[in-house]
Amino acid sequence: MTALTNEHIGTTHDLRAWLDAAAELSRAVNRGLVPAELGSLVAGTVVHLTGYDFCSVLLPDESGRHLVIMGSYGLSADYVSRVNAERPPRITPGATAEGPSSRAYRSQRPVALTDICADPTCTEWEASAVREGYRGILALPLTGVGGVLGVVSCYSRVPRAFTADEVVLMETFANQAALTMEAAIRRERGRAERTRLRARVATLEEEHRVEQRAEAVHGTLVRLLLAGEPLGRISEYLARELGADVLVEDAAGHPLAASTTSRQPTGTAPPGARVAEDYRAVEVEDGTGLVAPIVLAGEPAGRVWAFDVREPGAAWQRRVLERGASVIALAVSKLRTAQEVEWRLSREFLDDLLTTPADPAATVSRGRQLGVDLGAPHTLLVLRPDPGGQATGLLTQVQHVVNATSAEALVAARGGDVIVLWPEGDGLPDAREIAERLRGHCTACTAGTVSVGLGRACHAVTDYAEAYRLAAGALNLTQRAGRTDRVVALGELGVYRLLLQVERPEELIEFMQGMLDPLRAYDVQRDAALVETLRAFLRCGCTATTTAESLIVHPNTISYRLHRIEELLDVNLRDPQALLRIQLAFLIEDVLAT
Numbered sequence: 001m002t003a004l005t006n007e008h009i010g011t012t013h014d015l016r017a018w019l020d021a022a023a024e025l026s027r028a029v030n031r032g033l034v035p036a037e038l039g040s041l042v043a044g045t046v047v048h049l050t051g052y053d054f055c056s057v058l059l060p061d062e063s064g065r066h067l068v069i070m071g072s073y074g075l076s077a078d079y080v081s082r083v084n085a086e087r088p089p090r091i092t093p094g095a096t097a098e099g100p101s102s103r104a105y106r107s108q109r110p111v112a113l114t115d116i117c118a119d120p121t122c123t124e125w126e127a128s129a130v131r132e133g134y135r136g137i138l139a140l141p142l143t144g145v146g147g148v149l150g151v152v153s154c155y156s157r158v159p160r161a162f163t164a165d166e167v168v169l170m171e172t173f174a175n176q177a178a179l180t181m182e183a184a185i186r187r188e189r190g191r192a193e194r195t196r197l198r199a200r201v202a203t204l205e206e207e208h209r210v211e212q213r214a215e216a217v218h219g220t221l222v223r224l225l226l227a228g229e230p231l232g233r234i235s236e237y238l239a240r241e242l243g244a245d246v247l248v249e250d251a252a253g254h255p256l257a258a259s260t261t262s263r264q265p266t267g268t269a270p271p272g273a274r275v276a277e278d279y280r281a282v283e284v285e286d287g288t289g290l291v292a293p294i295v296l297a298g299e300p301a302g303r304v305w306a307f308d309v310r311e312p313g314a315a316w317q318r319r320v321l322e323r324g325a326s327v328i329a330l331a332v333s334k335l336r337t338a339q340e341v342e343w344r345l346s347r348e349f350l351d352d353l354l355t356t357p358a359d360p361a362a363t364v365s366r367g368r369q370l371g372v373d374l375g376a377p378h379t380l381l382v383l384r385p386d387p388g389g390q391a392t393g394l395l396t397q398v399q400h401v402v403n404a405t406s407a408e409a410l411v412a413a414r415g416g417d418v419i420v421l422w423p424e425g426d427g428l429p430d431a432r433e434i435a436e437r438l439r440g441h442c443t444a445c446t447a448g449t450v451s452v453g454l455g456r457a458c459h460a461v462t463d464y465a466e467a468y469r470l471a472a473g474a475l476n477l478t479q480r481a482g483r484t485d486r487v488v489a490l491g492e493l494g495v496y497r498l499l500l501q502v503e504r505p506e507e508l509i510e511f512m513q514g515m516l517d518p519l520r521a522y523d524v525q526r527d528a529a530l531v532e533t534l535r536a537f538l539r540c541g542c543t544a545t546t547t548a549e550s551l552i553v554h555p556n557t558i559s560y561r562l563h564r565i566e567e568l569l570d571v572n573l574r575d576p577q578a579l580l581r582i583q584l585a586f587l588i589e590d591v592l593a594t
Contacts, residue, residue, distance in 0.1 A: 105148060382453035383438060398442065
């Protein structure tokens, strides 16, 4: 097509062409063309109606700081992508000179450049213009009802002077194009807003469905709780609704209830503080399921795990688990309250039992009300933190170990001790085994080590007071002597029972140390064996020859050692009173070693 001239503009044929082009733009809007499609139509119409070689339509980007080519005709795709990505014309003023598109947009006036290569303000785009093959530029603002929308830029391969009539005609066409472009933009914005609103409505409807489902599960769980159903029954119902295996555990990780006994958590939950803060169910790190916090009084009290969920990642499962966890929190609180009441009643009962009750029959009856049959033999265990340890949580840890068995054992706190009345029965661990189990578990789960006093089996109500005194006394002696993290098994004490019944065990320790410490110190300094020799001497009937045979040493060596013992202790080993004191010291040491 020839260059646009005044004569060209004035023909009836060309006027009809311009009017047809304007009508086509209107029809394009009615057909629902999006702004990018309409921009390319405008650019193509300009090129076909004029003598321009290329044309582009530029609109503001999402940031509102640059113009981007939204539609073009004749320009290469590479040029369009490079301009949009690397050098989009600025809308706001910049540190360097502005091109014609920016000036037309900001001034809302046409900007004409005869030769871009001769204009010092366009050096930034000169190289791109040469590569694309254009020199002359006419940039016209697209001004609609609401203000400037963008810019239509016309390009000529050769330098070109744009006449005033030509600029007026192109400005008129740009205004018409702006109206259609404005309509298309409004249509597109309306379409986008409707899409956004539909998506929002769909989201709200889905959230409502999720909340309805979660509310229905929550209501049923609350009814089960109010009906007195146990935590296990509540967990089973939640598992059925989730289509998953459910495990409820306390803050220390001990199971409280489960819908199956075959699953344990293998992954880890997010940090407890964050989970407890927002009360939300989250995916387990290894992807095995979901976990939600149990929160009481704003503090983490445990977790609810869901394994092999039916629809991984589904919002309804998370919400159902969260609402279920809130009901389980109430059930756990109920369990705690019941446990605390049970511990209080057990402590009161134990206080009476360990002070030799005046009415044994009434005590047996009272024990049955607490689930303890004192008509059957029980072994009394005393658990106590070793020096430096803490009793905090010891009662709970002991209860966990006992709950893991099928035993009807009474557990209660007494001072800093925890007392267990362990029954004898088929299929139950014996007293020594459960004592070792308790020691190991409590030492691992509490601050510091724990020792256990293992009393004798009690067959009558009146046996428990003495059993407690013996077990507690053994713990006193061993812990004061620095021996920790052990089970102190007493068995039949014989004469040791007399020592344990002394009200001031520190005096026993002081007496033993006064007798034996000088010999131990000598043994350490001289690598001797005076303590061993003295024990063997007493064991062998105080005969030096027999002692030498027992220790497989020369009799003269035994005589020398006995002489050193007499000097260190300032005693005469032929004096029965001295031998009695030494024997008593060894008896005390034996008690400490039990």
